[in-house]
Amino acid sequence: MPSSYTNPVYPYTHSPDQDSAQPVHHPVVIVGGGPAGLAAAMDLALQGVHTVVLDDNNTVSVGSRAICLAKRTLEICDRYGCGQPMLEKGVTWNLGKVYFGQEQVYEFNLLPEPDHKVPAFINLQQYYMEEFMVQRCMELPQIELRWLHKVTRVSTDDSGAAITVTTRDGDYQLTCDYLLVADGANSPIRDSLGLQSRGQVFEDRFLIADIIMKADFPAERRFWFDAPFHPGQSTLLHKQADNVWRIDFQLGWDADPEEEKKLENIRPRVEAMLGKDREWELEWASVYTFRCRKMDSFIHHRAFFIGDSAHQVSPFGARGANGALQGVENLGWKLAAVIQGRAPAALLQTYDTERQHGARENILHSTRATDFMTPKNHITRVFRDTVLDMSRHFPFARTLVNSGRLSKPCTYEETPLSTPDSDAFKLALRPGSPCTDAPVSGGNGSGWLLNHLGGQFNVLLRGEFDAGRITALERLATQLREMGIRLTILRVDAPGEPGAHTVHLTDHKGVLAERYDLLTAGVYLIRPDQHVAARWRQLDLQELEAAVQRALGSHLQQECAA
Amino acid sequence: MSQLNLEPNFSDPDAFYAALADLHRDRSAAASEQINARLILLLANQVGDQQILEQALAIAGQVNSELLHDN
Ligand SMILES: Cc1cc2nc3c(=O)[nH]c(=O)nc-3n(C[C@H](O)[C@H](O)[C@H](O)COP(=O)(O)OP(=O)(O)OC[C@H]3O[C@@H](n4cnc5c(N)ncnc54)[C@H](O)[C@@H]3O)c2cc1C
Numbered sequence: 022m023p024s025s026y027t028n029p030v031y032p033y034t035h036s037p038d039q040d041s042a043q044p045v046h047h048p049v050v051i052v053g054g055g056p057a058g059l060a061a062a063m064d065l066a067l068q069g070v071h072t073v074v075l076d077d078n079n080t081v082s083v084g085s086r087a088i089c090l091a092k093r094t095l096e097i098c099d100r101y102g103c104g105q106p107m108l109e110k111g112v113t114w115n116l117g118k119v120y121f122g123q124e125q126v127y128e129f130n131l132l133p134e135p136d137h138k139v140p141a142f143i144n145l146q147q148y149y150m151e152e153f154m155v156q157r158c159m160e161l162p163q164i165e166l167r168w169l170h171k172v173t174r175v176s177t178d179d180s181g182a183a184i185t186v187t188t189r190d191g192d193y194q195l196t197c198d199y200l201l202v203a204d205g206a207n208s209p210i211r212d213s214l215g216l217q218s219r220g221q222v223f224e225d226r227f228l229i230a231d232i233i234m235k236a237d238f239p240a241e242r243r244f245w246f247d248a249p250f251h252p253g254q255s256t257l258l259h260k261q262a263d264n265v266w267r268i269d270f271q272l273g274w275d276a277d278p279e280e281e282k283k284l285e286n287i288r289p290r291v292e293a294m295l296g297k298d299r300e301w302e303l304e305w306a307s308v309y310t311f312r313c314r315k316m317d318s319f320i321h322h323r324a325f326f327i328g329d330s331a332h333q334v335s336p337f338g339a340r341g342a343n344g345a346l347q348g349v350e351n352l353g354w355k356l357a358a359v360i361q362g363r364a365p366a367a368l369l370q371t372y373d374t375e376r377q378h379g380a381r382e383n384i385l386h387s388t389r390a391t392d393f394m395t396p397k398n399h400i401t402r403v404f405r406d407t408v409l410d411m412s413r414h415f416p417f418a419r420t421l422v423n424s425g426r427l428s429k430p431c432t433y434e435e436t437p438l439s440t441p442d443s444d445a446f447k448l449a450l451r452p453g454s455p456c457t458d459a460p461v462s463g464g465n466g467s468g469w470l471l472n473h474l475g476g477q478f479n480v481l482l483r484g485e486f487d488a489g490r491i492t493a494l495e496r497l498a499t500q501l502r503e504m505g506i507r508l509t510i511l512r513v514d515a516p517g518e519p520g521a522h523t524v525h526l527t528d529h530k531g532v533l534a535e536r537y538d539l540l541t542a543g544v545y546l547i548r549p550d551q552h553v554a555a556r557w558r559q560l561d562l563q564e565l566e567a568a569v570q571r572a573l574g575s576h577l578q579q580e581c582a583a
Numbered sequence: 584m585s586q587l588n589l590e591p592n593f594s595d596p597d598a599f600y601a602a603l604a605d606l607h608r609d610r611s612a613a614a615s616e617q618i619n620a621r622l623i624l625l626l627a628n629q630v631g632d633q634q635i636l637e638q639a640l641a642i643a644g645q646v647n648s649e650l651l652h653d654n
Contacts, residue, residue, distance in 0.1 A: 389601050400607045400615040408600075410647070415589045420596040 025263040028080040033169040044194035051201040057328025057345040058203035059154040063101040064353030066163035077171035081151035085229045089339035091428035095139040103157035111143030116241040121409040138469040177322040208330035220314025228270040235300035244424040250293030278308035311335035313384045332380035337390035337425035340383035354549035368574030379431045393423040440555035440568040459533035461526040477507035484542020498522035587638035
């Protein structure tokens with residue numbers, strides 16, 4: 022098959038660990054160099070935690086996998102230092118067209134919301150995403166990537182984990198304090214530990230074909246319900262980088278995957294869809310059955326499951342890799358805080374509670390989209406088809422049409438790490454929410470608020486405050502630093518000399534004040550993963566310090582060590 | 584005159600649709616039919632206004648011509 026992309030080949034390296042008589046010990050070992058494992062390595066590296074990443078392969082993702090990377094993913098990658106090349110290589114579309122049978126029933130235009138650094142999403146093949154991540158990992162001295170090192174045995178208890186790694190030079194052992202398991206949806210490690218990921222399999226098959234289009238084709242997303250060239254089934258067409266287009270053909274449960282994958286069977290379908298004159302070549306085709314499932318707990322002693330090994334979704338709604346990265350950024354700062362002695366080990370348990378919530382939300386959205394596409398019985402098909410038919414004329418019906426919603430990050434409701442609001446704020450943004458971007462000037466000159474947040478605690482404040490309290494805030498930051506807790510103060514629209522812990526920003530467009538409800542004075546405490554921990558109208562240093570400690574889990578019951 | 588609202592008005596469209604599908608899960612055709620009838624009556628009472636109900640009835644009646652001759 023022709024290809025628009027050549028997979029990089031990363032060399033096998035022989036590590037001195039392999040020659041040691043005793044198993045060498047590392048603080049953190051990561052199994053799997055997919056999006057989850059690579060992101061975890063970058064997150065920890067930026068906080069000064071060394072990791073070893075073991076991958077059984079020597080390249081990035083092969084074939085048709087993720088293409089839709091959502092805003093939050095791009096923001097996280099931007100913080101890790103690999104977002105820019107993704108933004109440059111990725112493509113966007115604004116115009117979406119929905120067809121039902123012969124006819125286009127409606128179209129929509131996703132006009133980008135202004136004043137955000139990154140767009141709502143981009144389409145980019147997973148191999149590019151991973152390639153840019155690997156490049157960034159190679160720049161970070163805290164990360165050691167070991168290609169063609171396959172983990173074949175894992176054991177763990179409450180004090181650490183021990184693993185066996187198989188290479189062309191034979192087996193070797195490692196021990197670690199924390200093992201991050203990012204070995205993908207089928208996770209042999211999960212199985213070997215007797216753990217399960219549970220949920221539902223959708224009784225349907227999808228042919229996913231990537232084609233290279235020879236000539237320009239409009240950059241729009243087209244979705245057919247009951248496609249005329251593919252009766253009774255849905256079809257999705259959207260654009261990726263390099264003039265590659267992704268086509269998803271719903272096949273139904275009875276389809277024969279081997280037959281469907283053959284070019285002679287794909288060609289007539291694509292011709293019926295694009296017209297006979299259009300020139301294209303098939304790059305990749307595979308048949309999938311999708312499932313939504315998760316583990317009951319993402320933590321097993323010192324093994325932490327991240328990405329698809331922990332939770333898997335059907336791709337409609339693009340919450341797989343996107344959800345993986347939100348999970349990673351949730352775990353990263355907590356693990357660093359525990360390893361570096363800032364927080365009790367009990368903080369780690371909140372990775373599970375907060376991300377179980379995220380995983381449930383992602384599974385819910387993916388399931389709803391899949392159910393809409395594949396009605397389960399006669400009456401739901403009648404409703405589905407009626408919704409589509411009515412969407413032609415009636416805007417209300419369009420809100421019910423679901424061919425996959427944009428992936429959005431969840432808000433950690435009811436997390437023990439947040440301090441509940443005691444003052445009035447009017448926005449949806451609240452304790453537990455990921456921060457929203459806004460244009461700013463000053464500071465590091467990046468021009469964006471999110472580039473000033475994360476990796477440490479931040480206090481964001483705007484408005485008039487007592488000068489004595491501002492000085493005391495600086496002092497608090499110094500005291501916290503002595504305890505190993507980094508906190509940077511972002512003062513908005515109050516020009517002055519940068520303090521040891523203070524950065525001055527200007528909200529020159531007034532967007533920040535609006536998005537954070539800071540037209541009247543207010544203070545936000547923001548976690549290292551850019552989620553809001555607490556906020557007040559007043560600057561009360563005792564409350565602020567208590568909220569920092571709360572966000573670090575100092576109030577959480579220590580699990581009794583077995 | 585009161586107007587039937589045809590603009591989006593669901594507070595959570597996806598949740599509504601999922602709940603509707605759940606309601607019909609594992610029901611016989613007769614049960615589904617009865618569920619739909621009950622639902623229409625409940626919602627019609629909630630709407631109340633005869634003018635609006637008549638507009639809704641009129642639109643609902645414009646089904647595809649091929650369906651009209653189904654039996
Ligand atoms: C058709 C399709 C479309 C999709 N579309 C989207 C989308 O648009 N947006 C989105 O966000 N997601 C999408 N996804 C989901 C996305 O591909 C996954 O969620 C993502 O790859 C999960 O990343 P991961 O790192 O957890 O696992 P993986 O990407 O599976 O990586 C696992 C890694 O672990 C390595 N490994 C496995 N076992 C071992 C071992 N024993 N020792 C060492 N290494 C090991 C593997 O070689 C691999 O590199 C799609 C998936 C499919 C199939």
